[in-house]
Amino acid sequence: MTVVVLGGAGYIGSHTVDRLVEKGYDVAVIDNLITGHRAAVNPKARFYQGDIRDRAFLDEVFGQETDIEGIIHFAAFSIVPESMSDPLKYFDNNTSGMITLLKAMKDHNIKRIIFSSTAATYGEPKQIPIKEKDPQIPTNPYGESKLSMEKIIHWSDVAYGIKFVALRYFNVAGAKADGSIGEDHHPETHLIPIILQVAAGERKGLKIFGTDYPTKDGTNVRDYVHVVDLADAHILALEYLKSGHDSDAFNLGSSTGFSNKEILEAAREATGQPIPAEDAPRRAGDPSTLIAASDKARKVLGWKPQYDDVKEIIKTAWNWKKSHPKGYNDRGEA
Ligand code: UDP
Incomplete structure (x- = not known):
């Protein structure tokens, strides 16, 4: 059984791939390397360079990786100020990319997805700390794109039985303790x-x-979380779905x-x-x-x-x- 990690060459994706490999999972990575780094990907994972908006490419990978137990999806843009000046870039890659991915998952009978959502889906909170059931009213296109992704997955669960866990990250920081992988954005905004x-x-x-x-x-x-702790939450979420639990959303913060x-x-x-x-x-x-x-x-x-x-x-x-x-x-x- 294989876990396919989309955006596995990025900051959080590469730490998750590394943890999956350390825990003995068989891992395949998809990344277009627009913001990711090939060198960040654990060498024990198979690597496919391509874009999740490219349906033919997804069909090729899902045709080759035939025993997929779940998808972990990090392949999205995530910079708030950039989303304010170029919202369509976010709705294209994030929201539209999710639709292409879900169509491919449905056709290839892949039934589990762990998805990077964000605290930005809540917008300006009415109460602190923020609970999962609180209103989601984003204040920027990045958060809006992720909220729309959550909703699209929900209806794909209802209609096609694609089970999901949406993990709403707060602020992520740090690097693997041995310093071998870490955060490298161009430009850096965090x-x-x-x-x-x-x-x-x-x-x-x-x-x-x-x-x-x-x-x-x-x-x-x-609210800051260490990237390796965040990575581990994705693996727990995958196991949660594998053991038959229903789709759900979780905050990840300290x-x-x-x-x-x-x-x-x-x-x-x-x-x-x-x-x-x-x-x-x-x-x-x-x-x-x-x-x-x-x-x-x-x-x-x-x-x-x-x-x-x-x-x-x-x-x-x-x-x-x-x-x-x-x-x-x-x-x-x-
Ligand atoms: N921030 C700042 N100076 C910088 C970059 C960020 O004051 O050069 C602030 C930013 O306005 C926010 C906080 O740091 O209040 C965290 O921003 P970041 O972009 O790291 O994460 P976000 O909370 O937007 O996901």
């Missing part, structure tokens, strides 16, 4: 890797987007919120670097506070995150950064 670029002297200073939010210090509050200024302080301690920062205007589309109620994933999936200290999470990202100053160095940049 807070912790940007802070570490400043710590490494690659960037002049951090801009803190928005200091007038209704939070403890005026900056946005987010249930603890850190403001952007607190993250900066933790990174200063984790790296021992001064990390200069300045206040800057709000970034469009940012909800003020996102903290997960994640007891459902712990109770129902048996998820037990290993990292509960944000400084330790940052240290693993710093370890990757120091050992790979140019990331995977596969973008032809100096």
